Every structure is written in C-alpha cells, then in structure tokens.
Amino acid sequence: MTDIVVTGIGIVSPLGVGREAFWDNCSKAKTGIKKITSFDTSSLGSNVGGWVKDFDPSQYISPGAYRRMSRISRMAVASSVEALKDSRLILDDTDRGRIAVIMGTSYGSSSHAEEFYIGLLNNGPRGAQPFLFPETVPNAPASHIAMFHEITGPNSTFCQNEISAENAILYAQNLLLQNQVDVALVGGADELSAIQYSCYDAVGALNKIKVEDDEPVNPKLGGGLILGEGAGVLVMERPDFALARDAEVYGILRSGAITGGITSIGHYEAKGEQMARAMFLAMKEANMGPDDIDQIDVSANFSGELDRMEYNQLKRTFIRPLNNLSITPLKYLTGDFGGAGAMRAAAILLSLHNQVPLPTVRAEILKSEPECSLSWDIHPRGKSQVALMTSTTFGGGSASLVFTRTQ
C-alpha cells in the first residue's frame, strides 16, 4: 500500500495568488503568461514569462518575518501558510518533530546570488553583504517554512531541474510510508529573476517572442521555453493520520516513479524511453493500465525537443485513437520552472476534488507542426477518477505520479 492523502493546498502562481484564484483561472485555461515588467528585458530576445504579478507577502507573513527573505522564500512560506490553514491541522496539537518539510527548486534565489556577487564585483570584499548570502542556498525556502511554523521534523530540498518538486513529493511519500513522519509539507518553488532570464536567453533556450504591454501572448509551439515562477505547497499525510483527525481529503497520491534518461547537458532525453518507463512503473505500482487514466497532465513546455518526444511516448503508451487523447500541458499556461510539479499536482487534486476535468488540448499539438495551433477545451463538471502526471527534465530525469479521487 503506497497511498498518501493530500489535505491542504497553498499556491502562489502566475494564474493567481491563492488556491481559489489559481483554480478559477486554471479551470478556465486563462493564461498567466504575460509581458515581464518586473525587470528590464529590452536587450533580450524575449520579454514574456509566467510571472506572479500581485503577490503581497504581508497577506501571509508579518513584515518583520519576511524582510530578509528572498522572493522565492516569501512565495514558499506564503504557500505553506495557506496550505496549513486549508488542512485545518492544528500545529500546537501535533508533534512538530513528526512533520517534514520537503521542497524542490531549480536554482533557489538566483536574484540574491546575483545581488551578492555583483556587490563583490563592484566593491570587492567590502561589497559582500552578509545578509544576502544565507538566502543563496537552495534550501532557504524549506528552512524558512520550518522556522516560520517551528517545524522540527525532516527537512530537505531537491534540485533536479524540472522534476525537483516531483522528487520532493516522492521523498515525502518515502518518509510517510516508513512512518518517520505523520505529515509532510511538500512543494516546489522558483523565482523568475533578471539574471536567470538573461542566462536562458544567452543559451538560446527561450521562445523568441516580444509583446507590447497588454498584447496577448501567442507562444510559438516548439519555439522554446517560456519561463515561469511560483510556489505550491501540499499537506500530505498517511491516510490513518488524516482519518484520525477527520481531515478533508483532496485526493490520493497512489504511486510514483522516477527514472533517468541518457542525454547530454542541456538536452532532454532524445527518444523518451525512460520517460515512458516512469509512466509504466507508476501505473504498475498503482495496479493500473493506460485505460484506467482519465486525465494526463504532461510536462510539455513549448520546447520542441521535449514536446515532440513527449508526444511520441504518449502515443506509444496510450494506444487510443489519437483524436481521443486529450492532455493538459499546464506549463502552457504558467510557464516552466523547476518547482512547478507541486503546482501541477495541486491542479490535478483540485480537479479530482471538484470533479471538473482540467482544460485540455489535443495531443497532436505537441508535435509542434506548422499547421497546429493552441486551442483549449474547457470541460463542464464530470467524472474523473484517475490522473497521471508526467514530468521530464533537461539532463534526462523523468517522473510520473498517479493521483486518484478520494473514495
């Protein structure tokens, strides 16, 4: 038995700040990708991203507490506050040593690393600011969550590019199943910074698209990444613990698998065999087959290399008439970031809980052929029992998770 239940969700996303705003826009396929105005992009080849526009940390955290936090830490802590509140877990009645905090991020606070290093370049050793340095470690968000809630259980941070949050979710599952902890705050977070954006631009990875202020963004399919940012935190528990406290359950993490594809730095697995194996292993562990899957949230991110590979593997795995295969490439709405897996998992769980399928596109769109265009189908309330989340990252790792509706 590998079931873990999810009892709380907190989100700071390009689709909206807070769980309700996120779900509202997500279920309507309203995009969070827009012109970046939070930093200067005038010298770059692109100027769009899935960035979080109206985030006010004071809605969640006192100014004294967030003053020294980086943007990523603020978003992560805010998400944890919302998730815990949502779960109705009373921390004072819970052994805080048996609560884990496990997060995933690609780079942590790249803006603090940049600011610290530029201070050093400009002014030499005297320019190195001691208050910036601690925020440069990727585990700062998870540590802030622990400090904020005084949670003293296992604490860890995974950095595996675009499967960072998936890694965090499966490590938390590992701790819960071993009865090391009763509860885990699990998530992913990343910040979109000027330095990160310019570095992705320099290596030619971005979708070359420039828009005016309120102009709608029409990314080129297969044309390159659109970066995003945000944070998502899930409250995960063993079913017995959730049952004992009569917690409301969003859904069940039934199984998960991680595999490693063989590729070179900066590239996705070429054919996707290991991505397909991760899907197969996750479904096998859940005692399910492709026909049992009602929804598929895919990892496509506008990068031709990934999207085409994912299409080929979905085609092989789900042997259905192709016009029947609908998928949800949520990153087409949010942009891509390493910790996005928690936000994607949250979308799936809200969909299963609300019994409203996620918006979908036809799978063929991933082929990124010239005749393809991005068109979303919005679904009315309807039955959905099982969802598969597939993730793959440049560097070769792949993850698959199976979620089911609460019985």
Added chain:
Amino acid sequence: MITHTPKRVAITGLGIITAIGESMPTFRQALFNGKCGISSISLFDTTGFPCQVAAQIKNSNLEALIEPKEIKRFSRCDLLGLIAAHEALLDSNLDLERSPCSKIGVILGAGAGGMLSWEKYRRALWSKNTKPRPSLLLPVAHCTLTDLIASRYRLTGFRATISTACSSSATSIGYGFDLIRSGRQDIVVTGGSESLSELTFAGFNSLRVMDPEYCRPFDKSRRGLSLGEGAAILILEDYGRAEDRGTTIYAEVLGYATNSDAFHMTSPDPEGMGMSKVMAKALERANLGPDQVDYINAHGTATRVNDQMETKAIKRIFGEKGARDLAISSTKSMVGHCLGSAGAIEAVAIVQALCEQVVPPTIHLENPDPDCDLDYVPNSSRAREIRFALNNSFAFGGNNTSVVFGRGQVRKEESGI
C-alpha cells in the same frame, strides 16, 4: 515496488578527490597521517578578504584524469565528481554491461554546484571587455553532475540531487539507503562534489566565520572554519546482492535521520537540541544503543558555536561517561569544510576508520577548549576498536543529518594499506 522485508545496505565502492589526496590510496594515507590541505588559493583572487586560505586541490591538470570529451562543458565541480565516480565504480568491480542499470540510481548532494562557471560568465559580462561563452552556463544547475554520471555510465535508475548546504551529501547517502532498503533500487551511486567558488568564499568571509590561518576544531583558540573542495562517491548496494557476487563489503549503512532546528538560517539552536535529536533518531533507526557507538566523525567546523553545541549535544545523547569513552574527530581540520560534499568525504573517512580500526585525528588541536572536553583524537590517529560509527552534518538553515555505519567484510590483505 516497496518490499516488506527491509534489505541491508552495503558499501562496495569508494572514490575520492580532496586537497590531501586525489585518490583512495593517497587520501587514506593522508587521513591517518593527519595531513593538512589548507593553504593559499590560486583559483581566484583573495586580496582584501580577512581569510585568504582554503583546502584547494592543487593538481592543475585535473582534465587529464578523465576523458577530454566535452571538457568545456564541465564545471570544476563536475570534473571532481566524475573523477571520484570513476574510481568508485572501478573499485566496486561492478560489471555495468551485465548489471541491471535500470535499478542503479544516482543520488548526489550538491552545494554550490557549477557556481564557479557561472561566476566566470558573470564576471566577463560585468567587465564588458569580453563576450562570455554561453556554454559556461550549461553546468550551472545543481543536478548537472548527477545527470553526467548517470549518462556517462548509462544508469537509468532513480535520479535525485539534494541541496541542503552542508548536509547535502549526508542526506543523499541516507536517501540511497532508503531506496535500497525498500527494494526500489539495487545499487545507488551516491555522495557529492563541491568546488571552491568566489560566492561561497566571500559569503563565509562576510559572515566572519573563517579562520585566517587554518581551522582548529575544538581548540580554545579556534576562530572559525576553513573552506575546502573535493568529491567523494560511495557505491551503495543491496547487501545480499553484494555477498552473492563475492565483492568486498567495506562497511554497512545502518540508518540515518534528518531534522530541522527551525531556529535560524546560519546559527545552530543554542541548546543543540536539533543536533541531539538527529543523532538519537539515527541510532534508533539503526537499532543501536549509544553504548554501541565507538567513533563519531563530527561536523566539527571549528566555529565557536558549532563545536560547543555539538559537544553538548553528544553528551546529552551518550551521557557524560559514555561521551568520554567515544573517539571523536573532525576530518574538516584536514580537508576543510567541503559544504555539499562534506558528508560524503566524512563517510569515506568513517569507512576507512571501520576497515582499519583506526580513528583519524583532529589536527591543529593544541589547546583544548574547556567547553569541548571530550576525546577529539588530537593530532595523531589512534588504533581502537570501532564497532559502529556516526557521522554528523549540520547545515545552513538548521538542516541536520546523522548517518550510522557498521563494519563490513574486509579482509586485511584487501584493504590496500
């Protein structure tokens, strides 16, 4: 699938590169001889910093130790890690052509990763004199080495990179232990790599926690840590599988625990409660009592607070008398604090101690601090019975990890000394 009978976890391969030794034989000799690797740095300009020393690997031709293919795409951190992984995999005698590579995972700890490469890029951009090579940005992600090792040896099993500052690679060993114990993986390549970088060097200098000469853990006159660099890779393997193929089992991983101080980003809990609890939990998971442990490889950074708190925490778990019976040492006195790879380097030191039944020393310990009044094995290694050993790693953000090791099945003539 998760099995219901937990498997035992053997260590069947070791590889290392540090400032005191660039392979297992040279490291082993330096470790027991108490060699200091801390000296001036040539990797970058240290003018103006209060501390200008670190344990840098001085070999200027590291590239010669691995194939030159794709060399421009590797960061220094990746190079060090690949060198250690190559040695560890050779040492394990695994026939990768015939092994089920889909059940061989790679789980590493990372600190600053390819930061040094990013700094080269950023400095060039800042100076406006030269156009930086975008390829310098490719190895910046913390998981680059994990992916490189997996791809180089075609290992398609589980893949993860843990980045919790100074406890990263200790936790990666722990996660590798979990995955083998549960039957999810047969073998895990684990450990970590760290190269010196300007950012970390300036960062620790800015916090005023670096000793301008060399670190002296547990000494009354200690003034802080010395940074270091290096990589250590351990091959973890299902114990039964290792026995079946008749390979040397250097040691056994028996358990681990992680927790959080939930106190401060850079200072440990002043009572050392998190440190005590993580040691107690690791022993509980290993089914051991404190009286069965003979050696602790301490976090022992030589900051004023750490060494006092760690001593206090050890006494709380082992009792005043029990704590005095322990041998405790800080490998960081020799190799410096290697941050993301510290736990893995110290795990290799523990494995050597278990194999040889010799405790490595804490060097530069001349005037014991009255608040640090345990046996830190000052300056010279010492033969003693070591049944079980514990490694402590305490990190920025209050992340604590302890790992418990036991003896393996090494015959003296195989040990290489």
